[in-house]
Amino acid sequence: MRTVCSYFIRMDNLDRRVTTTLTLPLRHIAELDMIAREHDTSRSRIAARAIKEYLARHSAGEAQPDE
Numbered sequence: 001m002r003t004v005c006s007y008f009i010r011m012d013n014l015d016r017r018v019t020t021t022l023t024l025p026l027r028h029i030a031e032l033d034m035i036a037r038e039h040d041t042s043r044s045r046i047a048a049r050a051i052k053e054y055l056a057r058h059s060a061g062e063a064q065p066d067e
Contacts, residue, residue, distance in 0.1 A: 024032075032043040039046065 029043070032046050036043045036046050
């Protein structure tokens with residue numbers, strides 16, 4: 001199952017739209033759907049927010065390597 005995330009990211013003083021396609025296990029899609037319902041938004045917005053937060057932490061040197 002896939003979900004498509006589209007979001008804006010600020011790079012070099014320019015706003016750029018980034019589109020990412022994630023392939024996730026069904027249980028993760030179900031978790032995204034549950035969170036999206038709780039926040040009255042879409043699955044892709046929740047996933048995009050998580051990606052943006054990860055990128056912000058990574059650029060600040062806070063991200064931990066994936067295990």
